[in-house]
Amino acid sequence: MDFQIALLLGQDGLTNGAIYALLALALVLVFAVTRVIFIPQGEFVAYGALTLATLQAGKLPATLWLVVVLGAAVAAIDGARALRHGSARRLPRILALNLAAPLALWLLLAGVDPAGLPLAAQVLLALAIVVPLGPMIYRLAYQPIAEAPVLILLIVSIAVHLVLTGLGLLFFGAEGTRTPAFTEGALDLGFTSLQYQTLWILLISAALIVGLYAFFGRSIYGKALRATALNRTGARLMGISTTLAGKLSFTLAALIGAFSGVLISPITTLYYDSGFLIGLKGFVGAIIGGLVSYPVAAAGALLVGFLEAYSSFWASAYKEVIVFTLIIPVLLWRSLGARHTEEEE
Amino acid sequence: MTVRPVLLEAKDLSVSYGKVEALHKVGLTIREGEIVTVIGPNGAGKTTLLSCLMGLLPGRGEVVYAGRALGGDVEVEERVGLGLTLVPEKRELFADMSVGDNLLLGAFDRHRRGDGGIRETLAEVYDIFPRLRERAEQTAGTLSGGERQMLAMGRALMAKPKLLMLDEPSLGLAPLIIREIFRTVSRLRGMGVSVLLVEQNARAALQVADYGYVLETGEISLAGPGAELASDPRVVEAYLGLGGKR
Numbered sequence: 001m002d003f004q005i006a007l008l009l010g011q012d013g014l015t016n017g018a019i020y021a022l023l024a025l026a027l028v029l030v031f032a033v034t035r036v037i038f039i040p041q042g043e044f045v046a047y048g049a050l051t052l053a054t055l056q057a058g059k060l061p062a063t064l065w066l067v068v069v070l071g072a073a074v075a076a077i078d079g080a081r082a083l084r085h086g087s088a089r090r091l092p093r094i095l096a097l098n099l100a101a102p103l104a105l106w107l108l109l110a111g112v113d114p115a116g117l118p119l120a121a122q123v124l125l126a127l128a129i130v131v132p133l134g135p136m137i138y139r140l141a142y143q144p145i146a147e148a149p150v151l152i153l154l155i156v157s158i159a160v161h162l163v164l165t166g167l168g169l170l171f172f173g174a175e176g177t178r179t180p181a182f183t184e185g186a187l188d189l190g191f192t193s194l195q196y197q198t199l200w201i202l203l204i205s206a207a208l209i210v211g212l213y214a215f216f217g218r219s220i221y222g223k224a225l226r227a228t229a230l231n232r233t234g235a236r237l238m239g240i241s242t243t244l245a246g247k248l249s250f251t252l253a254a255l256i257g258a259f260s261g262v263l264i265s266p267i268t269t270l271y272y273d274s275g276f277l278i279g280l281k282g283f284v285g286a287i288i289g290g291l292v293s294y295p296v297a298a299a300g301a302l303l304v305g306f307l308e309a310y311s312s313f314w315a316s317a318y319k320e321v322i323v324f325t326l327i328i329p330v331l332l333w334r335s336l337g338a339r340h341t342e343e344e345e
Numbered sequence: 346m347t348v349r350p351v352l353l354e355a356k357d358l359s360v361s362y363g364k365v366e367a368l369h370k371v372g373l374t375i376r377e378g379e380i381v382t383v384i385g386p387n388g389a390g391k392t393t394l395l396s397c398l399m400g401l402l403p404g405r406g407e408v409v410y411a412g413r414a415l416g417g418d419v420e421v422e423e424r425v426g427l428g429l430t431l432v433p434e435k436r437e438l439f440a441d442m443s444v445g446d447n448l449l450l451g452a453f454d455r456h457r458r459g460d461g462g463i464r465e466t467l468a469e470v471y472d473i474f475p476r477l478r479e480r481a482e483q484t485a486g487t488l489s490g491g492e493r494q495m496l497a498m499g500r501a502l503m504a505k506p507k508l509l510m511l512d513e514p515s516l517g518l519a520p521l522i523i524r525e526i527f528r529t530v531s532r533l534r535g536m537g538v539s540v541l542l543v544e545q546n547a548r549a550a551l552q553v554a555d556y557g558y559v560l561e562t563g564e565i566s567l568a569g570p571g572a573e574l575a576s577d578p579r580v581v582e583a584y585l586g587l588g589g590k591r
C-alpha cells in the first residue's frame with residue numbers, strides 16, 4: 001500500500017466513521033434516556049436516503065403513507081385517552097401534530113413536483129417525512145411498556161426493526177439507489193483529491209456533534225433529557241415527563257439517522273436493508289463507550305470507520321468480520337472494568 | 346382568626362404494597378398558607394403518604410386539591426404543573442449535573458409554561474442558601490450531606506409551589522442548619538405557600554406547625570393544632586420524651 005492509497009482509505013474511514021459517530025451518539029442518547037437499545041436506528045438511515053431518492057425521481061415516497069397512518073393511530077389513541085380523562089383541551093395539539101401535520105405534508109407534496117425543487121428543499125421534505133416516524137414509533141411501540149426491563153425493550157426493538165425493514169422492501173423495492181452529491185466534483189489538494197461530498201459529510205457531522213453538545217450543555221430541554229437519564233424519579237418530580245423525554249430522544253435519533261442517510265447516499269449505494277449494517281457499526285462504537293459515554297462512543301465509532309476502511313484493502317472479504325470482532329476485546333475489557341468497580345463499592 | 350380555604354383534602358386514603366396495606370383510611374386537610382406536619386415512628390407510612398399525594402404511588406380513596414379531584418390518571422408531571430412539589434426522602438438529585446443546573450431544572454415546568462421570573466426565584470434561593478451560590482458550578486454528587494439537603498430544598502423552591510411537601514428535611518443535619526431550614530419553612534407560610542412537613546424531629550415540627558397529625562402503623566391516631574399536640578401527654582411520652590430524646 002502506498003501513501004496515496006493510505007490517504008484515500010483514510011478519507012473513507014473518516015467519512016464513514018463520522019456517520020457511525022453520529023449514529024453512536026443517537027444510540028447512547030436513546031439508551032440513556034429510555035433504556036431502549038435502538039436497533040431500528042439503521043432503518044432511519046435507509047428511509048432518509050430512499051425517501052430523498054424517491055422525491056428526486058418525482059414520485060410520492062411511500063414513507064409518506066406510513067407517517068399518515070402512524071400519525072392517525074397516535075392521534076386516535078392519545079385523543080381517546082385525553083377525552084376519557086376529561087382533558088379535551090389537549091385535543092387540538094394532539095390532532096395538529098399527528099393528523100394535520102402529516103396530511104398537510106401530503107397535500108403539499110401532491111401539489112408540487114418534488115423533482116423540480118432545489119436539493120435543499122428536497123432534503124427538508126425527506127426529513128419532514130421520516131423524522132416524525134421516530135416519536136410516533138416511540139408512542140406506539142415503547143411508551144406503553146416504558147417501565148419494562150431492558151431485555152423486553154430490546155425484543156420490541158428487534159420486532160420494530162424487522163417490521164421497518166419489511167416495509168422498506170415494500171416501499172422502495174429491492175433496487176439500490178444513489179442520490180446526486182450536494183456539490184459534484186472533487187477538490188484537488190495536489191498530493192490527493194477530496195470529494196466535495198466528503199467535505200460536506202465531515203462538515204455537517206461536525207456541526208451536528210457541536211450542535212448536540214450545545215443542546216445538552218446549554219438548553220433546558222437538553223438538560224432535562226440528561227436529568228431523565230440520570231434520575232428518572234427526580235426528573236418526574238421536576239415535571240419532566242418520561243414520555244416527553246422519550247419522544248424527544250427518539251425525534252433526535254430519527255433526525256440523526258435520516259440525515260446520515262441523506263449525507264452518505266451520494267457516496268454509497270443504499271438498499272432498503274442497508275441501514276442495519278450501518279447502524280450496527282454505530283452500535284459497536286456505542287458499545288465501546290459502554291452505551292453511556294458520548295465522547296468514547298464517538299471516538300469508538302471513528303475507530304470502526306478506519307478499521308473498516310483499511311481492512312477492506314487488506315482483507316476485503318473479511319472486512320465486516322474484522323469490524324464486528326472488535327466488539328469481543330471491548331466487551332472483555334468492559335466486563336473486567338465492571339467487576340473492578342463493583343468491588344470498590 | 347378567619348378560617349383559611351382548604352387547599353388539599355384527603356379522605357379515606359389507603360395505599361398497599363402488594364397485599365400489605367401501608368396506609369389505612371387516612372384523612373388529612375391542608376389549608377392555604379398553613380404548615381401541617383405528620384409525625385410518627387419509623388415505618389408508619391409517612392413517606393408512603395407523601396408519595397401517594399404526589400402521584401408516585403397509586404392509592405384508593407379521595408384526594409381533592411384546589412377543588413380538583415386528583416385521581417390515578419393525574420400523573421406526577423401534571424401535579425407539578427398544578428403547584429405540588431415534593432422533596433423526597435431520597436432527595437433524587439441529578440448527581441452528575443452542577444448545582445446551578447439542578448436548581449434550573451427545578452423550574453423546568455415554569456419554563457415550559459413560559460413563566461418569567463425564574464432568575465428572580467434563583468436569586469431568592471441563593472439568598473436563602475448562600476452556600477449553594479458558592480457551589481453553583483460544583484456537581485451535585487460531590488456536595489456534603491447538608492449541602493445536598495439545601496439543594497433538594499432549593500430545587501423544590503424553584504418550582505414556586507403552592508403546596509410544598511417535605512420528607513424529613515432535617516435528616517442528618519447540624520442543629521444550626523436545621524434551624525435555618527425550619528426558619529425557611531415558616532417564611533414560606535408568610536408567602537402563602539402551604540407546607541406538608543414529615544419529620545422525625547417532632548419537637549421542632551410541632552413548634553412551627555399550625556396543625557399536626559400523628560401517624561402510627563398506617564393510621565392517624567391523633568390530630569390537633571401544633572401547640573395542643575405538643576402538650577398532649579401521649580405525644581410527649583412517645584415522641585418528645587422528657588429529656589428530648591429525639
Ligand SMILES: Nc1ncnc2c1ncn2[C@@H]1O[C@H](COP(=O)(O)OP(=O)(O)OP(=O)(O)O)[C@@H](O)[C@H]1O
Binds near residue numbers: 365367385387391
Ligand atoms: N416499595 C415497598 N414495598 C413494600 N413495602 C414497602 C415499600 N415501601 C415501604 N414499604 C413498607 O411500608 C411501610 C411504610 O413505609 P414508609 O416508608 O412510608 O414509612 P415512614 O413512615 O416514612 O418511615 P421512616 O420514618 O422510617 O421514613 C413500612 O413498613 C415499609 O416497610
Ligand SMILES: [Mg+2]
Binds near residue numbers: 391392393434512
Ligand atoms: Mg420515610
